[in-house]
Amino acid sequence: MSSAWKTYQQEHQERFLNEMMDLLRIPSISAKSEYKADMIRCAEAVQKSLRAAGCTRAEVMPTAGYPVVYGERIIDPTKPTVLVYGHYDVQPPEPLELWHSGPFEPVIKDGKVFARGSADDKGQFYMHVKALEVMDKTNSLCTNIKFLIEGEEEVGSPNLAAFVAANKSLLKADVILISDSAMLSLENPSLDTGVRGLSYIEVEVTGANRDLHSGTYGGAVANPITILAQMIASCHDENNHITIPGFYDDVVEASVDERALINRAPFDEKEYMRELGIQALWGEKGYSTYERTGIRPTIEVNGIWGGYTGEGAKTVLPSKAYAKISARLVPNQSSEKITEKLLQYFQSKAPAGVMVKASLHHGGEPYMTPIDSKGYKAAAKAIETTFGKTPIPVRGGGSIPICSILEKELGIKIVFMGFGLDNDNLHSPNEKYNLENYFKGIETIPYFHKYFAES
């Protein structure tokens, strides 16, 4: 069977790539309302591709926001069903000036395809579409397959919970399979055992009711940038431990064994720094890099702005300053509780001379998956088959807010089988996806279905 898969894939390799690139040409930016038409166009393209790949049902289904694309291929209701989750929306491409080629004009260079969404997540969910085609055309489908491809992951999946709750029987399955994360490397394949949760807020600090002359008023009226900087600075202590009251209350400390396992994953500190162009690492004292990005919660400022930011100099004491700030959460922190603490913190830290408005963008719960489940074992075996190595279980640093809701609503576990790499420039200029990873993913996925069906 496996040789038939390989032969089919090799014969259609060029088309598999071109189809993925066509999808990358659609600027499906969910955060920006002016891309609405492109979002719909992208959903329709995904639907078409599902049908072409062998889905007997493929629909663009409405939500209160951007639609969900649903597809299914049921071969036998008594066989196990795999639900593939992915998302067709992408992050905004800014800052545009740092891209070496257009974010929505995919180019191939050095064996990588460069475009927004190439790794996150179009290139990755499309591996599953093509894996279906491979299995279908080689008459080797051994599970039922369902696809749930949403359009609002990058804005926190605000409408997916309601969609899932309303379509429980449609989405009924035995396991959820997600390729929206990374592995350590092709040489050291890994499987994520969880994702961090998220609380994403925006803070607006207002001083005077208008911009002021910094000479006339400077020193006598609170500067909202200074105040905001003070609030941000005080989020971490000198050990980069977060100081927000109660922030760590619900954190389940990783066990000695788990920390040892995490730190057994190969990590070349020099190469890590060289690749990022930094002279030193940074982070919470007492934890390694993988621990800092895996088992520890963090707070990052994602954006800040206020005052005069143009060419030259302007001596202004601004009226307003803003920041976008997000926390990554670990078990058993609750996104709702942490959001509350963050909002409370920023609102209460302000001196009387300014007003603070802090509001939630979106959030999501942390999620952990067991490594002794049928799904995880099938994924590990599939990786072993095509990579020749047992995958290392690692904690992913990113967030897929919908995970905990999917498990709760559908009552099944999630398996994270990501084929990206940490240096894919997710959410950054020059996002890329290695062609080798793309094709290796299409090669590996059918084995997951095979082993899951057999287990």
Add this chain to the structure above:
Amino acid sequence: MSSAWKTYQQEHQERFLNEMMDLLRIPSISAKSEYKADMIRCAEAVQKSLRAAGCTRAEVMPTAGYPVVYGERIIDPTKPTVLVYGHYDVQPPEPLELWHSGPFEPVIKDGKVFARGSADDKGQFYMHVKALEVMDKTNSLCTNIKFLIEGEEEVGSPNLAAFVAANKSLLKADVILISDSAMLSLENPSLDTGVRGLSYIEVEVTGANRDLHSGTYGGAVANPITILAQMIASCHDENNHITIPGFYDDVVEASVDERALINRAPFDEKEYMRELGIQALWGEKGYSTYERTGIRPTIEVNGIWGGYTGEGAKTVLPSKAYAKISARLVPNQSSEKITEKLLQYFQSKAPAGVMVKASLHHGGEPYMTPIDSKGYKAAAKAIETTFGKTPIPVRGGGSIPICSILEKELGIKIVFMGFGLDNDNLHSPNEKYNLENYFKGIETIPYFHKYFAES
């Protein structure tokens, strides 16, 4: 003589206003290179207006940057000469969305003309042009008058020192008169006895060589926004005292008498706060508001930016963060020394995980003028004549970087006779100049010349 002045002014009031508004229509923004043609057009308009008002010589004179407009009316070389300094360039108008009307489409509302440059400084230096016309047409000129109207005040007068040094005999005068500041109110006229100095720098903090995914790397790689916020926050202690080493070293502490004088100026704290829309004042502990803006040095962040600042949310750990930061200086701080300390501070505070580039935009020395000079006395007497009140001597919070150079090169004192108000929205949206102040200025200036000639 005074009744002839008043009659002439009243007869030509409408034209005096229209001419000033024509000048306001030219977007002479020195900070932005795309306004170069408008800058030249503005210089030529000023030249034309000087000639029309009675200057026998009026020239647009080149510098290494934007030209200086020079004008003169010499009635008798043995009579005293007043050199009027002003500037035809204006601050950038951003943020545009906060303007109620176009920044370069002056409108009159509630007795005020709203436009960028109306008070700073086109409307104010133009009072001197019209005062010349009034005296000329009523045959009552009693001093020689020279005009030095530059085009780079808002970017720190980088080329004026060289111009003044090269044109000492052309600019030879007995006093320098500047209307580029404010008075307390028409009910409480005041004269500034000094301006603060300035050190304006820009700081660029770089972390990783590209924007990163805040989940994958968050917690393990220094966030330049967080680091910049920490550096800004640590500039002030809990008493809002500046912590930068050596910052206060050269400050001449104001005497008990001088502080008493400053605090005698009428100040309605409630009205001040109400007008600014704030609930509390802010500033260095142990000093009053007028002291904070007059005799104390300050540090303000004029702008900050980094990461994602668009609509919605983006979970990015940015590569870069920037701030524009300026200090206001008091006697005897040196702009050069303070700039050095600021640059050093920001460069040295950075942890090893980031790189900091800090550079100077521009600077200028603080300047004090004696209140027992002939010029100050003539100004005080002129104000007494038209306002019926002795002006209160106050320290101005703003900066006119060229003051110390003018005095040094020309060997004469400066008199600050500003007719603006603190709430003119200088450097802010909806800059305005009260028509009453404009006309009161034109009425008062001829008396200055009269009393200065008589002294």
